[in-house]
Amino acid sequence: MLQKLKSYLNDFSHLLYPHNCEGCGTDVLNDDAILCTKCLFDLPETNFTNTKNNPVEKIFYGRLNIIAATAAYYFTKDSLLQHLMIQLKYRNNKDVGFFLGKQLGYQLQESERLNDIDVLVPLPLNPKKEKKRGYNQAMIICEGIASVWQKPVLKNALIRTQFTETQTQQDRIHRWQNMQHVFAVADKNSLQDKHVLLVDDVITTGATLEACGTTILNILNTQLSIATLAWTI
Ligand SMILES: [Zn+2]
Numbered sequence: 001m002l003q004k005l006k007s008y009l010n011d012f013s014h015l016l017y018p019h020n021c022e023g024c025g026t027d028v029l030n031d032d033a034i035l036c037t038k039c040l041f042d043l044p045e046t047n048f049t050n051t052k053n054n055p056v057e058k059i060f061y062g063r064l065n066i067i068a069a070t071a072a073y074y075f076t077k078d079s080l081l082q083h084l085m086i087q088l089k090y091r092n093n094k095d096v097g098f099f100l101g102k103q104l105g106y107q108l109q110e111s112e113r114l115n116d117i118d119v120l121v122p123l124p125l126n127p128k129k130e131k132k133r134g135y136n137q138a139m140i141i142c143e144g145i146a147s148v149w150q151k152p153v154l155k156n157a158l159i160r161t162q163f164t165e166t167q168t169q170q171d172r173i174h175r176w177q178n179m180q181h182v183f184a185v186a187d188k189n190s191l192q193d194k195h196v197l198l199v200d201d202v203i204t205t206g207a208t209l210e211a212c213g214t215t216i217l218n219i220l221n222t223q224l225s226i227a228t229l230a231w232t233i
Contacts, residue, residue, distance in 0.1 A: 022087065022096065023080045034084075034099045043081060043103075044074040046231060049111040056231055059206040064213045066224050067195065068113045071203055071231035072104040081230055085201065089133070094140050097201075100229050101144020108197075109149045114225055118194040120145060120153045123212055124160035124183065138200050141229060145199065157187045158215065179211040188219055195223040203228045 020027050023039030033040070048054035048070040056069040073081055084100065087093035108114050122138035130136050142153040160183055185191065196216050200209060203226075213224050 022084060032099075034093075034096050039080060040103070044076070044079075045107075046071055046074055048231075049107045050113060052113070055233075056203060056226070056228070059203065060210065060213075060226070063206070064210050064224070065217060066213065066226060068111075069226040070107070070111075070114075071228045072100070072107055073230050075202060075230035075232040085230065088137050088140070088201065092134065094135060097137050097140035098144040098147070101141035102148050103144075104141065104227060104229055105145035105148035108145060108227060114197065114227075116195055117151055117197045117225060119157075119191070120151050120197050120199055121157055121191075121216070122153070122155065123198060123200040123209065124158050126160055141201060142199050145227075151197070154187070154190050157185070157190050158212065159184050159186045179207060180214065182208075183212045183215040185215060185219060191216060191219050191222055193221045195225065198224060198226050200226075200228045202230045202232060204232045 019029070019031065021029050021036040021039055022034045023042070024036060026036050029036040035043075046054070046056075048056055049072075052068075054070065056071050057066065060066050060069060075081055075085070084096050088097045088100075108117070120142045122136055122142045125133070125136040125138065139153070139155060145151070146153050161181070198209060198213055198216065203209060209226055209228075213226065216222055216224055
């Protein structure tokens with residue numbers, strides 16, 4: 001009876017709020033999904049989570065002392081994943097971030113290399129940007145991960161200062177030096193002695209994650225790993 005009622009309510013809400021796959025447009029998909037099974041299956045998984053010395057880890061060689069790093073999917077131009085990232089960052093579509101975060105969560109859950117993670121930390125967004133967007137996409141991804149992989153999400157352990165916008169004119173070294181002061185620790189106790197998983201949406205050069213990771217590793221006895229939704233080659 002309850003099941004019947006539930007399915008009736010599902011159908012009903014479907015009528016009120018049409019819900020289609022972000023990939024192919026079909027309406028045959030679960031209520032909490034943003035992709036149908038086929039489009040989800042077609043997303044290009046990296047399988048980095050269980051691979052030592054994978055390309056994302058290599059980005060940090062000699063720069064940051066990490067335990068492991070991974071990205072769930074390959075990011076390519078004009079792909080479905082690019083469309084989803086735009087939805088998440090510029091179209092106010094938090095459901096996309098939560099759904100993809102969940103998929104990353106399933107991958108992390110199965111990884112033996114990352115099973116001793118203590119806390120999830122979203123890469124803090126520039127406060128001005130966060131205010132404009134209304135949310136930090138890395139936080140939404142963390143919530144998606146934590147919905148399937150029960151780890152605490154520390155939202156306010158780190159803070160990010162404002163002044164990154166004017167850096168375009170500066171040379172690389174100055175930019176790097178400035179980056180080192182962009183992040184600060186707001187709650188040392190919640191991170192101390194922990195294996196921290198730092199989470200972001202996309203990894204390209206890794207410069208921002210490096211700066212943030214360095215700040216985390218300055219806290220007594222922390223270990224660091226990194227996970228993102230996508231990796232751009
Ligand atoms: Zn689809």
